[in-house]
Amino acid sequence: MPRLPVAVPRSGVSTEARRALRQLLGDVDRALATAFRDGADASVLARRRGESVARVVAHVWMACLGEVAGTALFAVGGFGRGLLFPCSDVDLLALAEAPEPARLRALEQCFATLWDIGLKVGHAVRDPAQCRALAARDASVFTSLLDARRLAGDPEMEGVLRAIVDDPALWPPREYLAARLAERNARHARYDDTAYNLEPNLKDGPGGLRTLDSLRWMGRRLAHANDLADMVTEGLLDPAEQSVLEESEATLRRYRYALHLEAGRAEERLLFDYQRALAERLGFEDEHAKNLGVEQFMQGYYRAASQVERLGVQVAERFEEMLEAPGEALPVGEAFVRYGTRLAAIDPQLFMRRPAALVEIFIARLDQPGVVGFTADSMRRIHQATAVHGDALADDREVLAAFLRLLRRGAPAVEALWRMNRHGLLAAILPAFGKVFGRMQYDLFHVYTVDEHTLRVLRNLARFADPAAQREFALGCEIWASLPTPEVLLLAGLFHDIAKGRGGDHSLLGEEDARAFCSRLGLPPADVERVAWLVRHHLLMSTTAQRQDITDPDVVHRFAEVVDNREQLGQLYLLTVADIIGTSPRLWNGWKDRLLADLYTGTRYALRSDVQLPRDIGQRVRDCSEYALALLLDQGFAEADVIRVWADFPQLSFLRHRPEQIAWQTAAILQADGAVPLVAVHPLSVRGSTELFVCTPDRDGLFATVTAVLDRLRFSVMEARILSSSTGMALDTFLLLDADSQQPVSAARAQELQQRLQRALAQSAGVQPSKRGMSRHQKHFQMTPRISFHAAGDRTQLALVGTDRPGLLAAVAQVMSSTGVRVHDARIATFGERVEDFFQLTDRHDEPLDAGIQQRLLQALLERMGPASA
Template identity: 35%
Template sequence: MPTAAPSHALDRTRYQAGRSMLFSQFTANNSPTRAVRRLMRELTHLTDLCVLEAWAHCIGTLPDNLRHSSSLIAIGGYGRAELLPNSDIDLLVLIKTDHLPAESKAQLSLAIEQWVSMLWDMGVTLSHSVRTIDECIADALEDLSIQTSILEGRYLAGDKKIHQTFYAAFNRHFDLLTFWREKMAEMRQRHSKFDDTPYSLEPNCKESPGGLRDLHLMLWLAKAANIGQTWQELHHNNWLTASQLRLIQRSENQLLAIRAHLHILSKRMENRVLFDLQTPLAHAFGLFETDGKRAGEHLMQRYYLAARAIYQQCALFVQKFELFLSPPSAPHIAHKIKGFPDFVEVDHVLDVVRNDAFIRKPHLLIDVFYVYGQVTGLTGFSPKLWDAILQARNLITPEFRRTPENRSKFIRLLKLDNGITHAIRLMNQTGVLGRYIPAFRRIIGQMQHDLFHIYTVDQHILTVVRNLRRFTLQEHMQSHFLANQVMAEFGQPWLLYIAGLFHDIAKGRGGDHSDLGAIEVARFAKQHALTKKQTTLVVFLVKHHLTMSTFAQKEDLSDMETIQRFASTVKSVENLQALYLLTVADIRGTSPKVWNAWKDKLLADLYQLTLRELSGQTQAPVSMLKERTMDALELLPNAEIQAQAQALWNDFDTEYFMRHDATTIAWHAEHIVQRPKHTGKTSAVVATKPFNNDHSLHVMVYTADVPDLFARLCSFFQQRYLSIFDAQIYTSGQGIALDTFQVLLPESHQADALFVQRLNQELRETLTTAPALRAPNLGRLTARSRNFPIVPRVSLTPTDKGEYVLKLAATDRHGVLYSIAYILKQMNIRLRSARIVTLGERLEDVFILSSDQLNDPSAAAQLEAELMRVCTIS
């Protein structure tokens, strides 16, 4: 039996002290991407010492027949010597006990238990298994993860013959094709979990697309096929070029260093780059805030560049590996491409005839994307073509960019009838786009922490270009009818693609990115021989790409002065058409949650009203009102309800009809006129219908206006954890409130019939009984809001109608809207109308207030101070 531990053995104190020293050395290093390799190497060595000393103490003291009945193997990350501060230690104990009597088996089993216990006592986070060779082979055949971890096995101690016998048996049973298929399915599932993008806001640096697991996959496949154990061997065996080798090693070190610091900062095995950790993580890398960029944004740009490189290299390797596995008899017939003798199509993939084609003819670095967009049926680039582009892309120099032929080819590319989106995306993936447009290269991988963009700047720009392209396609007509119609009238989509490429290109520099972007696009237009008219248009679009959205969401579109001011900015129908298209594409490209029918309607109304103003039709609101009411009447079920609706509408002014589309107007009218006969004319009417999906609702309230109505409604929704992301608050001249809310349900709720019925009943009871208002209680901020807060802005402006316009922008959180409503109620300020807009986690609200006391500067100052208090993140 084992004896007491010798005095020289590693105990818990020494082991933990050794780890702490290694962590301190690593965190003190000014270059963590270089230091991380040493950290992993020394952590592995320290762990080996611990594991082997415990093994020698517990197993090494057994009789020879027992010592030679087991073998110790490091597997998984420990097996490949990739230990980070809080990584698990994966160990496999192989035993051969069929020749041992029961008493000896029990003695060996007890010794292994004591070995495990000793390691836990030392503080080693252990994951282990004890199996016979046959058991391990059987388990590996059933479990892909076991099979994978065994591939990375590293002999540590015990009988080497058992180790060798096991791996010989494992290799005999190993089926490369099955392993390949299962690993591809696992990769697709893993990528899908993270939305198939390396650009998550809080990526998992191990599991996300472009994470370390993609690199592991490449090495697993290489080891399984015996084509290389390391990156250097893969390079030596012509699977990686020298530049690919350097790129992979640099990107891997970057992610390993990030992961190591995540473990140290969080004091656990944390692989997610969480918002709360991004700033301290950036500081650990020596990154700090600069003009226009937070420290965390600098870090995340580095992360995204590394993740993008890994994602691409993994895709290339997988593609190359698939060709490696394809049967020799598989047909690979090359088809010539007319007009482009340097390229061929092979199995629906674009390939290059000669490896040095781009070096001999650098202009082909533009042509290749034109060919890809022009030839139908292509699904991608061949590995050979990828390698050739990556090898030659550094030939895109200032001289290359100054060559008139290359400039002409780039404009020709933008004028493609088909495939422009895929071509531009491939240009970005290969790094050609950033080299051809240097300003674009600066925003690759740059995150936008403005609480409603969910993409990096480059991905957002490419999504905007994709959206603009969709406006030209018949199959997308149903999704955005007006945009498709306007694009057909505009007729020059390539100019919009240029504006799309440049509209956010100056993000992160400090200063106004619209003005800086306008300078960049003007330079590009001059270099690429655009006409004066074309140049003026693209400069206007980049400079004013936020203007239409601002007018539509923050100004009163029922006021003709608003329309006239916007028209004076736009100046021409062509500018209006182009700005409308870019604005819709831009908003739709920020996040799926930001675009909705309400914003669609606002922009469409502003477009139509401005178009009529520019055309000299000064009576536009009256004409539009008549058109909208006629459309609403046609949606009502019968003549009786139509007549009642027209009587109802006599109480409403132009503002109501300008704010709502025909469908919403008809929905309001049908429920109001069909209320029970025994109720009064102004009795509360509540109606609800699903909005977009089962987790959001459209709620309409029609009732007599009272001073605390808005506060009561906000309180009602807050208490039920229903988040208001859009609202229209309207009060008629007769003192009737007709308010429409779009609310988001908690994830655990669904807008089924029973839920809607109960919600309507409770809301009617609230309006009838008028319960006392509770004191506001602000909810907790999300991690994103805490780390990227919005500086609140409050402005209070008098109108010539004796009212006040209150504009407010701040970080949204649960209860903030009710807090605002509560302040208005406490100060006896009446709300006549409001427009509530939530963009991601940012609220931008406009309130029309009626209160004589606001004429007193001190009261106005008090209101602004109270609003700033509830909107300021502390």
């Protein structure tokens, strides 16, 4: 073939031509957007855009460079594969042999023109030697060349590039596979190793489109398989798996196309900003309050991503097996055999002939140290048998018997359940679990889908069996070790959220499901009832601890009456801790650890046979004061001085505080020697919190001032106890955590708080809360507050449920102060974007709030907290 001329006799693209090209690209994009709204396939539209842009790029190249030897332009990345989503970058590689200055200027002009006409161009200019050297050093560069497609320029340069890609010395199969898996692991780590984030990345997250691209790259380099169909031919996929991957890819591409149109830019994250609009754009509608259209939309994503992630992992294992030397066949029981690090069934038809073997091979894996998985053929046969048997597995007695044997393994069974879920087997045995597969809840509290959360709860339960967890979960490990039937707790974990999204109370619906399945499973009747009870009451312990005063014996005894026995108490404690951590890692902290442990300890005491009723108040006050006095005497304080201080303490101090708190507060008062206002801060006090004690002449607005200072210093109030002495002194206690870390604070932070609050209390004017805007996430989850009043003896209880925002408690305190309301007690609970706060209130005469004050307070709070004020 004759060589092309070396010269570059081109003048570029005129202003008028550029305007025409911009108009052309705009017309194409508008036409494609209209076609998408009318239901056209996203993949087809992405290819059409790719073809249109390729023609424009080739035209600009010819205008700037013409027919030139030794230089060619290649599309790489998604553009190289022929796909361009509405706002995707146009990735280009110019391959040029020893380009002279004139040619480089022409290339610069070409790329500048492409930018000028509205294309987001990512480009590189390399000579063949540079290209080869970079590809040899960086697997990602080499991978980009696999998709390279010539758009314009010297055809012979295509052969030059092919020679680099086909060079067996560059990234041989083993090295390439290792590099791709390392890249996958690093990429997934950025997304918490799960596809189930609240704002997932469609492209790079686990189970995203990059996972499918990676499968094709590995297939091309390792097995000469250019696409999924070729991978079926090579035995790396079966036709059913190919179909699942293609359907999932179609969903992900559809969502990505819609996201680009909605965002108007190359956004790859399904941010809250877009989720509702995308759901509406794609035709999802609310079914009821617990199955919103946006939740259905996100479930479509999670299901597709989960399928891609699951099969991506399995196909990667098949590549690894393909490159491994076959191991010696070692029998594993009567039905299975081990080849090196992988298990297989001896009889290829075993899973079809005897469905229980589907569970038994997972049990066998538990007993084989060093086994990393199943052979490729076995994985395929597991999938095929699971699909063929379908829902019949849920009623097969032998399958259920094998499943129960697995659960009775205790903690080790959890890893097997995770693997069974990856193979689709868990949902086949538990059809109700399949219904929550990919189900999300549209809030900031539940950061995982229901199925992912459930499996994380099971893993958290298994941690209690690990000696390494003793330091972090000493009580949990102690309780787990005493469990006679760990399968009861694992089943409760499996079923506790299984009825989410159906409408109605998921705890009651889940209880019905659990009782029916456990009966079919063959569990003893007492264990069936225990599982059902745990599912029904799985929220009881957390709500009691966070919403009620567990220092009140009446609260503990009411809780104990429901729990009934110590074994159920222990199981409920373990399930509660595992559930909180599995809902969001940010929810667990030392405060909640101690709070639940205190409720557990108090309830266990109450369940003793010789303790039927709360002890009388006088005895409780004596017990607390005697212990506190002993602590103070050990510190060198005189008994007479202590008694003098205590003469001003209300009885509630000794009923609601621990002896250690009483001793610390008393010591602070004695050391202050009458100076007020007194502010003392204990960096690490009860329940893993920082304790603030304020002793100062009582005045209206004091609670508002303290909370405003705490807000300005970024402290979260977990609990507030507002007491008054007989001589008019405020004796207020606040349990705090750092707002950012949700941990107790350092000594330096404690000292800063003490000094700032001391100054604020010494001033007559109150402190206003700081003004901070809501986070991007909070703005998308605004709700009208729900506020209710209830009689509580000589006080009025206010229950406030609403949307969290910066400075909320301080703002509420300001409203209460301005409406003439005094705060005597506060319990603060935050669940993602939602707050559930409870206050004990009186008017300024220490009387319960009458109807008029309640109405004024209600209106003021709604005006301050409503979505419109955001």
